[in-house]
Amino acid sequence: MAARPSLFYFPSDAALLDSSGLPWGVAVTPFSPTDERGSPPVTGEEGHLLPRCTSCFGYFSTHCSLHRWSWTCPICSEDNDLSADAAARYARDGSHDPPELRSAFVDLLLPGEEGDAVAMTTPVYVAAIDLSSSEEFLELVKSALLAALEALSPGSLFGILTFSSKIGLYDVQGPIPIVKNVFIPPDTDGTILVDLKDVMPFQSFLAPVDTCKDSIARALETIKPMSSWEMATTASEVQDHALHHTRGFGAALDALVNYLSVEYGTTFELGIAVQAGVCVDLFAITNEYTDLTSLKVLSVESGGSLFLYSNPDESTLPQDIYKMLSRPYAFGCVLRLRTSSEFKIADSYGHFFPDPQYAHVQHINCCDSFASYTYDFEFEKDSQFSRKSRPPILQIAFKYTTIVHHGDTSDDVSNSGSRSRFSLQRRLRVRTIQYNTTANIWDLYDFVDPDVVLTILVHQVQPFFHMQFCYTSFW
Numbered sequence: 141m142a143a144r145p146s147l148f149y150f151p152s153d154a155a156l157l158d159s160s161g162l163p164w165g166v167a168v169t170p171f172s173p174t175d176e177r178g179s180p181p182v183t184g185e186e187g188h189l190l191p192r193c194t195s196c197f198g199y200f201s202t203h204c205s206l207h208r209w210s211w212t213c214p215i216c217s218e219d220n221d222l223s224a225d226a227a228a229r230y231a232r233d234g235s236h237d238p239p240e241l242r243s244a245f246v247d248l249l250l251p252g253e254e255g256d257a258v259a260m261t262t263p264v265y266v267a268a269i270d271l272s273s274s275e276e277f278l279e280l281v282k283s284a285l286l287a288a289l290e291a292l293s294p295g296s297l298f299g300i301l302t303f304s305s306k307i308g309l310y311d312v313q314g315p316i317p318i319v320k321n322v323f324i325p326p327d328t329d330g331t332i333l334v335d336l337k338d339v340m341p342f343q344s345f346l347a348p349v350d351t352c353k354d355s356i357a358r359a360l361e362t363i364k365p366m367s368s369w370e371m372a373t374t375a376s377e378v379q380d381h382a383l384h385h386t387r388g389f390g391a392a393l394d395a396l397v398n399y400l401s402v403e404y405g406t407t408f409e410l411g412i413a414v415q416a417g418v419c420v421d422l423f424a425i426t427n428e429y430t431d432l433t434s435l436k437v438l439s440v441e442s443g444g445s446l447f448l449y450s451n452p453d454e455s456t457l458p459q460d461i462y463k464m465l466s467r468p469y470a471f472g473c474v475l476r477l478r479t480s481s482e483f484k485i486a487d488s489y490g491h492f493f494p495d496p497q498y499a500h501v502q503h504i505n506c507c508d509s510f511a512s513y514t515y516d517f518e519f520e521k522d523s524q525f526s527r528k529s530r531p532p533i534l535q536i537a538f539k540y541t542t543i544v545h546h547g548d549t550s551d552d553v554s555n556s557g558s559r560s561r562f563s564l565q566r567r568l569r570v571r572t573i574q575y576n577t578t579a580n581i582w583d584l585y586d587f588v589d590p591d592v593v594l595t596i597l598v599h600q601v602q603p604f605f606h607m608q609f610c611y612t613s614f615w
């Protein structure tokens with residue numbers, strides 16, 4: 141978990157911050173294997189025993205004042221009682237101290253939560269391919285998906301879905317790939333009238349990569365663009381909705397998310413893809429106008445990314461997909477920052493979905509070790525950091541699920557059909573950081589992080605440019 145502040149020294153008060161003209165905040169990379177200095181966290185297996193403050197709900201850390209039967213929260217200064225078990229745990233000699241007494245940066249297993257080491261599962265990947273496109277585009281997509289198959293770890297499940305005026309589901313687990321189509325009715329709003337699970341069972345749609353890689357490759361070779369007569373037929377049937385039904389992106393994605401959520405969905409009041417636990421990465425190849433502003437919401441809020449390429453000839457789509465899928469990922473993440481009482485979070489930016497109930501709690505369906513999230517700070521009213529006050533504290537809590545590979549669980553190692561097995565581990569990563577302050581403006585300028593400053597500024601000016609763009613377009 142890397143945390144890079146825009147200002148190495150925090151300003152002593154709001155007047156100094158305003159006079160400097162510098163943004164004050166931090167860029168957090170929660171799934172980074174190390175901190176910004178390259179130091180890894182101290183790991184442990186008793187995350188459920190980590191004490192929490194009864195006032196601000198912050199976590200115990202090395203920055204707390206620890207007493208025999210109590211501890212003082214470094215964030216809100218609340219005194220908290222220690223249970224008898226916790227007091228005995230923290231009374232051990234130094235050689236057997238728990239992780240939270242050895243480091244302010246810990247990564248702890250949460251036994252009993254979804255994905256205990258006993259629960260076996262496999263990662264699932266689905267490629268949704270637009271057939272209302274050129275042959276050149278589809279050839280590039282096929283190359284990219286073949287690269288994706290090489291990047292996926294053994295035991296992963298892979299499905300192929302195509303969309304145009306109809307949705308195609310592929311079963312590649314037999315000797316010959318089979319596709320079943322569901323037509324999008326032209327006289328509706330694009331909603332299909334049948335559930336995809338009734339068209340093809342989930343176990344037929346998702347194929348294990350390690351045993352079906354050749355069959356998946358053969359299925360990709362059969363994919364062709366929507367023919368000109370199909371487009372003409374659709375256009376003649378419903379002229380006003382021709383474009384909508386020759387590229388049934390919305391209907392296909394809605395049906396796919398519902399399809400996945402039946403088997404893998406979770407429930408909380410967020411957007412549809414977020415609710416189903418689906419992370420959406422969009423890859424667009426076009427040199428024409430595309431409403432990316434609308435499309436990006438889907439990828440941003442589900443924790444995915446949006447890639448745009450101007451033409452197939454210069455596209456690095458296969459390389460990008462391979463690199464993206466080769467990285468380790470965290471799933472079902474919850475990110476929370478807490479600050480000491482003198483300052484607070486003014487705004488936050490990143491590919492996450494804010495919790496509808498709790499402030500400054502972000503849900504992230506999926507993130508890799510490079511995904512970063514930016515926070516903008518401001519002083520509380522009439523607050524400042526004085527020489528007599530305690531140093532500012534920032535605590536970052538990141539709860540996530542990761543896939544742990546256990547190797548081949550088959551007793552017969554010669555069986556080529558045996559599949560590698562995985563388990564889900566729910567973990568909690570907590571880092572508590574204490575910063576120095578300054579009343580000298582030159583300290584702010586001399587120890588500024590220009591990359592973080594630029595990142596915050598870009599996020600701050602985006603709404604302004606968006607309003608200007610809309611205003612100009614309207615007139």
